[in-house]
Amino acid sequence: MQNDRHPSGAPWRNFYGRFRGKTIRSSQKDYLDNDLDALSPGPVGWDVNPDRVPLDPATILGGRPLWLEIGFGAGEHMVAMAQRYPDIGLIGCEPFINGVAMLLGKIRRAEVSNLAVHPGDVRDLFDVLPEGCIEKAFLNYPDPWPKTRHHRRRFVTAEHLDPLYRVLRPGAAFRVATDIPDYVRQTLAEVPKAGFVLQTELPDGMGVPWDDWISTRYEMKALREGRRPHYLTFRKPA
Ligand SMILES: C[S@@+](CC[C@H](N)C(=O)[O-])C[C@H]1O[C@@H](n2cnc3c(N)ncnc32)[C@H](O)[C@@H]1O
Numbered sequence: 001m002q003n004d005r006h007p008s009g010a011p012w013r014n015f016y017g018r019f020r021g022k023t024i025r026s027s028q029k030d031y032l033d034n035d036l037d038a039l040s041p042g043p044v045g046w047d048v049n050p051d052r053v054p055l056d057p058a059t060i061l062g063g064r065p066l067w068l069e070i071g072f073g074a075g076e077h078m079v080a081m082a083q084r085y086p087d088i089g090l091i092g093c094e095p096f097i098n099g100v101a102m103l104l105g106k107i108r109r110a111e112v113s114n115l116a117v118h119p120g121d122v123r124d125l126f127d128v129l130p131e132g133c134i135e136k137a138f139l140n141y142p143d144p145w146p147k148t149r150h151h152r153r154r155f156v157t158a159e160h161l162d163p164l165y166r167v168l169r170p171g172a173a174f175r176v177a178t179d180i181p182d183y184v185r186q187t188l189a190e191v192p193k194a195g196f197v198l199q200t201e202l203p204d205g206m207g208v209p210w211d212d213w214i215s216t217r218y219e220m221k222a223l224r225e226g227r228r229p230h231y232l233t234f235r236k237p238a
Contacts (some may be wrong), residue, residue, distance in 0.1 A: 010046035013123055014153075021098040028101035035104045041091050041116040044125050057133040061089030061114055067136040068167075069093070070122045070155065073217055075103025077140055080214040082112040088135075090115050093122040126163035134167045137174045141218035144180045156187045161194035171238035173199070175210065177231050179222035184230045196234035206230045 024032070041060050043049035057066060065088055072078045072092040082090050092115065094100050100119045107115060118125050142155040155161075156176075168174065174196055176187050184206065192198060200206065209231050219229055 013121060015095060015121055018096050021096065024098060024101055028105065031104035031108065032097070032101050035108070036100070036117065036119060039115060039117040041118060044118050044128055045120060046124065049128060052127050054130045055128050057130065060091070061116055064089035064114060065135045066091060066133060068134045069138045071139070071142060072103060073099050075099065075106050077138065077214045077216050078103060078115060079106045079110050079112060082115045083110055084212060086114055088114060091118065093118045093120065093125055095120050123160065123163065126167055129167040131166050132169045135169050135172050137164060137168060137172070139176045140216050141177055141179065142183070144183055151186060154183065154186060156190045158194065161191060165194045165196065165236060168236045170236055172236050174234040177219065177229060179219070179227040179229050184232070187232060191234050195236065197237055199233040199235050200231070206232065
């Protein structure tokens with residue numbers, strides 16, 4: 001029988017994306033070496049928190065209300081939201097280290113101080129966040145996994161949605177942006193199963209961006225290639 005635990009005690013969690021891409025520039029290495037630790041929301045990884053002791057939200061970003069961005073890519077939405085909402089604390093998760101380095105460069109240039117970064121899988125963060133501590137969550141252009149046999153890898157599956165629901169405060173919004181019609185289909189089918197209620201009016205509302213929406217790299221690519229963005233808002237019932 002296959003052991004379902006890593007030697008560190010961590011559960012095996014398949015991650016099918018990329019952890020590292022092309023060479024990291026020396027300036028980006030500098031950001032990773034010198035800036036990343038100070039942006040930690042606290043001990044998240046199994047190596048540093050094997051007992052999965054919950055984080056204390058009051059100690060994260062000065063006790064500001066907390067928002068969460070899942071898979072921030074190169075971080076343009078993170079930084080723009082942090083600038084726009086200085087009284088909010090925004091935690092971002094991204095396992096792709098080149099993306100993390102790009103975010104760190106943007107943070108230096110924008111001089112924002114209301115961001116925290118977990119350079120890894122959001123499921124590890126879910127383990128250590130107390131119930132109801134996140135006031136809003138963003139899922140922008142999640143990996144599409146177009147092949148039918150890979151749909152179970154998508155974020156919009158119970159493995160991710162159930163713990164997301166737990167960490168959100170009652171009444172909290174969960175925003176999903178995607179350019180893949182079949183991703184919309186799966187989102188509309190799976191997110192309500194986790195307990196969320198759809199807020200977006202269908203079908204016309206699907207193409208209307210939020211008032212404070214910042215287009216991301218993936219969205220710009222989708223638009224260039226003629227795909228239509230969809231914007232869906234769900235809410236955890238109050
Ligand atoms: C298609 S990219 C979109 C990036 C960005 N949100 C944008 O719109 O440009 C999806 C991102 O989600 C990240 N991702 C995938 N699974 C994740 C997980 N379990 N936790 C955190 N991020 C994840 C990937 O590494 C990738 O950078």
